[in-house]
Amino acid sequence: MLGAILDFTLAASLVWIAWRTGATPYLFNAVVLFIVFGLLMTLAWVRLNAPDVALAETAIGTGLTGALLLDAAAHIAGKPGRRKGKNPP
Amino acid sequence: MIACGLIYAVVGVVLFALGFFGLIVHAHPVRKLIAFNIMGSGVFLVLVGLPQRTAGTPPDRVSEALVLTGIVVAVSATAFGLALARRLYDLTGKPRLPNDPRPES
Numbered sequence: 001m002l003g004a005i006l007d008f009t010l011a012a013s014l015v016w017i018a019w020r021t022g023a024t025p026y027l028f029n030a031v032v033l034f035i036v037f038g039l040l041m042t043l044a045w046v047r048l049n050a051p052d053v054a055l056a057e058t059a060i061g062t063g064l065t066g067a068l069l070l071d072a073a074a075h076i077a078g079k080p081g082r083r084k085g086k087n088p089p
Numbered sequence: 090m091i092a093c094g095l096i097y098a099v100v101g102v103v104l105f106a107l108g109f110f111g112l113i114v115h116a117h118p119v120r121k122l123i124a125f126n127i128m129g130s131g132v133f134l135v136l137v138g139l140p141q142r143t144a145g146t147p148p149d150r151v152s153e154a155l156v157l158t159g160i161v162v163a164v165s166a167t168a169f170g171l172a173l174a175r176r177l178y179d180l181t182g183k184p185r186l187p188n189d190p191r192p193e194s
Contacts, residue, residue, distance in 0.1 A: 011100045022111035034123045049148045061160050072171040076178050
């Protein structure tokens with residue numbers, strides 16, 4: 001019973017966070033919400049009796065992808081002056 | 090008593106639909122990649138959740154290994170896409186594809 005409540009709460013949170021990730025107007029908010037989505041996915045893998053997939057999702061799917069997305073978002077949406085000298089003509 | 094795997098399989102289908110919608114709607118390449126990752130997570134949830142749709146079945150280790158490989162491939166594909174998006178922004182100065190017919194937001 002308690003497990004079913006947890007499952008449904010987790011399912012609703014996953015769908016809601018995924019919808020917010022697509023609907024938010026700011027790029028940085030989308031990246032942070034995607035990292036939160038990855039952490040919720042980790043909980044889903046644990047509920048599905050797949051701890052190895054949960055570990056891989058945390059380390060690679062959330063950590064590495066989140067870092068890459070944050071770096072790209074800072075490069076694209078950041079201040080243009082910071083990129084000066086980085087790309088010689 | 091509904092099995093726990095079936096809930097996550099249904100959630101995976103919904104996530105696939107949400108990610109596909111975002112992939113089409115957004116013009117920004119980084120947001121397209123985020124939506125693409127959500128789409129992939131939906132596929133992984135269906136792949137692991139559907140074998141456990143009846144209560145008491147042991148988890149399918151083959152599909153879990155497949156999903157493990159898929160996560161690594163998705164990360165490398167995302168990194169490649171982000172590198173392309175950065176290069177596109179450096180060359181054109183705009184974070185959108187050059188032949189995108191949508192008006193500038």
